[in-house]
Structure formats: C-alpha cells, structure tokens
Amino acid sequence: MKIFLFIALMLSSYSYAQNEHNHQSDAKKDDHHHGEMHKGDHHGGMHGGGHHHMDKNTLKQFFEPLPASIIDEKKHEALIKLGRMLYMDPRLSVNDQISCNSCHRLDNFGVDSQPTSPGHEGKRGGRNSPTTLNAALHIAQFWDGRAKDVEEQALGPILNPIEMGMPNEAAVVNKLKKIDEYKNLFADAFKGEKDPIQYKNVGKAIGAFERTLLTPSRFDDYLNGDENALNENEKRGLKKFVHMGCANCHNGVAMGGNMYKRLGMVEPYDTKDMGRFEITGLETDKKVFKVPSLRNITKTAPYFHDGSVATLEKAIEEMAEHQLGFEPGPGFISDVKAFLGSLTSKGKE
Numbered sequence: 435m436k437i438f439l440f441i442a443l444m445l446s447s448y449s450y451a452q453n454e455h456n457h458q459s460d461a462k463k464d465d466h467h468h469g470e471m472h473k474g475d476h477h478g479g480m481h482g483g484g485h486h487h488m489d490k491n492t493l494k495q496f497f498e499p500l501p502a503s504i505i506d507e508k509k510h511e512a513l514i515k516l517g518r519m520l521y522m523d524p525r526l527s528v529n530d531q532i533s534c535n536s537c538h539r540l541d542n543f544g545v546d547s548q549p550t551s552p553g554h555e556g557k558r559g560g561r562n563s564p565t566t567l568n569a570a571l572h573i574a575q576f577w578d579g580r581a582k583d584v585e586e587q588a589l590g591p592i593l594n595p596i597e598m599g600m601p602n603e604a605a606v607v608n609k610l611k612k613i614d615e616y617k618n619l620f621a622d623a624f625k626g627e628k629d630p631i632q633y634k635n636v637g638k639a640i641g642a643f644e645r646t647l648l649t650p651s652r653f654d655d656y657l658n659g660d661e662n663a664l665n666e667n668e669k670r671g672l673k674k675f676v677h678m679g680c681a682n683c684h685n686g687v688a689m690g691g692n693m694y695k696r697l698g699m700v701e702p703y704d705t706k707d708m709g710r711f712e713i714t715g716l717e718t719d720k721k722v723f724k725v726p727s728l729r730n731i732t733k734t735a736p737y738f739h740d741g742s743v744a745t746l747e748k749a750i751e752e753m754a755e756h757q758l759g760f761e762p763g764p765g766f767i768s769d770v771k772a773f774l775g776s777l778t779s780k781g782k783e
C-alpha cells in the first residue's frame with residue numbers, strides 16, 4: 435500500500451512537472467523553500483485543461499469515500515441504544531459529573547474545544563481530546579494507538595483516575611446494576627446472556643454506538659463522482675494537499691488514522707510527549723503518533739496531541755515545515771484550509 439501511494443505521488447508529481455511551465459500556481463509563487471529541507475516544488479498537479487481538476491486515478495489511490503455504514507444498525511439497534519445512553523451518562527463517573535460526552539461533545543463535533551480536558555476533579559491530562567466522530571475507522575485508538583478499537587478504548591476513561599475516576603470494574607458494574615433502566619437495556623442488548631451487566635459489555639455497547647458516528651462530507655460526494663461538490667478554491671487546495679505530500683500521511687477513508695508517523699519527520703518538533711515510544715519502548719517510536727484523521731478538522735481546534743496549536747492555519751504551517759520541510763506561503767495555507775473545510779459533516783459547515 436505504502437509503495438503504491440509513493441508511486442502514485444511520483445507519477446502525479448512528474449506529470450505536473452510536465453505542465454509546470456504553462457501554469458503558475460500561487461503556491462509556486464508564495465512558497466519559499468530553504469536549504470536541504472526542500473522537498474520538491476511540484477505543487478498542484480495539472481492533468482490537461484487549465485482547471486483545478488484532479489484525475490480520478492490519483493484520487494482513488496489516496497482517498498476513499500466513507501462507507502454508508504460500518505455496523506448493521508438494524509440488527510444491533512438495542513446495543514446501539516444502550517451505547518448512546520452510556521456515552522451520555524455522567525453516572526459512569528465517580529462523582530456523577532463527567533460523561534464521555536463532556537470531553538467528546540456530540541453537539542460540538544465530538545470535542546470539547548479545549549487544549550486538554552478537565553476530568554472529574556478538574557485535573558487535566560497531557561493530551562488533547564480527539565473527536566469520537568469517525569474514530570471507529572482508525573487502525574487503533576488514542577494518539578499513540580494503545581487501544582486496539584473503540585470497544586477496548588471505551589473501558590479506559592471510566593477507570594482513569596483523572597478522567598471519570600471509577601475505582602474498579604466491579605464498582606462500575608454495581609453502580610449500573612442499581613439503575614433500573616439499565617437492567618432492561620442490557621438485557622435487550624445482550625439477549626441470552628445470564629448476567630448481561632458486565633464491564634466488557636459496557637465497552638461493546640459504547641463501541642457499537644461510536645461505530646454509528648460517521649459524518650459524510652462534500653468531499654465524499656466529490657470522490658463519488660460529483661465534480662461540483664467542491665468549489666475551485668477547494669479543488670486547488672486538494673491538489674496542493676496531494677502534490678505537496680500531505681496525502682502521503684493523511685489518506686484513506688478517514689484522511690488519516692491509518693498509520694503511525696513521527697511528528698517532526700523532516701524538521702525536529704519540540705515536545706516532551708514521546709508518543710508510541712511509551713508503549714513499545716522502541717527508540718524509533720520516539721515522538722511517533724497516529725496520523726490524525728482530518729475529517730471535521732476545521733471544527734476541532736485546538737490541534738496536535740497536546741492541543742498546543744490554536745489555529746488550523748498554524749497547524750498547516752507546522753505540518754509543512756516539520757513533516758515536509760517547506761515553508762508554506764499564504765496561498766498554500768488558505769487553499770489547503772479551504773479544502774479541509776470540505777471534510778466537515780454535511781449540513782454542519
């Protein structure tokens with residue numbers, strides 16, 4: 435897959451180079467490269483015509499539209515209903531005040547819009563709350579990928595001492611068993627199980643609910659063949675996004691979420707967070723994070739694992755410099771930002 439993407443990028447860059455002389459993109463004018471970190475000046479591919487059109491094969495090699503669904507919502511109706519209720523329920527926390535929805539607000543694109551999030555005692559961890567929207571599509575969960583899926587992930591925050599602060603699994607189960615409504619909901623969701631209120635079932639239900647949190651966007655319409663779903667500005671941004679190399683990492687169905695990469699691939703990035711190194715202990719995993727999904731990205735500031743980057747413009751600039759080794763101009767930043775706006779949930783832009 436990686437080799438495939440690499441070849442696709444080479445080919446599209448090459449074909450752009452052929453056209454470079456008859457089309458001056460504004461990225462070309464603004465972007466100024468420095469020293470060895472220069473990574474190529476093939477901006478914006480042109481494939482015939484003078485419009486910002488990307489050829490279908492290049493698009494297909496990098497991106498995939500959202501599927502209609504990743505869980506049978508009819509078959510799992512009871513499980514999903516229970517999961518939604520648990521997701522919204524502050525009684526899953528030790529002082530009945532914090533729910534999943536406190537940090538991953540469904541009325542706010544699955545985030546709390548804070549650099550780091552206060553837990554049940556107001557204490558904050560070191561990392562930014564990523565959105566739960568479309569998260570079920572990722573290869574693994576958390577910035578460092580330490581939980582294998584949304585079902586496993588959901589069991590973490592409940593017992594996390596600075597998040598929801600429940601002392602142990604038994605305490606969660608006992609608490610739920612005392613709530614009449616849950617007796618029925620668990621029985622419906624886990625038909626045939628003798629003792630359905632179990633800790634692992636909490637994770638299964640929340641995970642099933644999270645699998646329904648997919649947010650189709652105009653970019654999906656574009657990938658599905660609707661040429662008019664993006665405006666010229668967004669198309670120009672898409673082209674720059676692909677040809678400057680952003681799409682080498684942010685690709686696939688979630689525009690990210692499918693690989694791990696070092697933050698500071700080209701130019702070192704200053705952070706104390708060692709990312710995957712803390713799990714694997716491998717030297718090569720220092721400052722390696724899961725490449726985040728860019729769906730709904732214009733709505734989920736602040737950015738980066740520690741929430742230290744306040745604006746999308748700054749995030750794009752940091753990425754260009756640290757991951758790709760070029761200094762982006764205002765044209766690049768505004769076009770790419772426009773393109774990223776097309777990844778927002780339709781109807782909520």
Ligand code: HEC
Binds near residue numbers: 554559572574588591
């Ligand atoms: C106090 C705030 C807080 C609460 C409460 C909370 N989370 Fe999170 N969540 C976070 C933070 C911070 C991270 C990132 C932590 C990390 O990567 O180390 C995270 C990560 C996640 C992720 C991973 C997303 C991705 O892109 O990798 C999912 C899914 C998630 N939380 C779901 C939940 C669910 C479900 C609950 C309730 C059971 C919950 N969270 C409760 C703050 C919170």
Ligand code: HEC
Binds near residue numbers: 679681739749758770
């Ligand atoms: C070599 C892989 C790689 C490349 C190339 C890359 N990124 Fe990233 N991107 C990452 C990683 C890893 C992170 C997570 C950074 C962190 O954890 O602090 C990230 C984070 C981001 C974020 C913030 C996401 C969030 O939720 O906080 C944005 C926006 C972004 N990238 C856009 C871009 C753009 C635009 C480009 C091209 C200029 C680009 N990226 C190139 C790997 C890459």
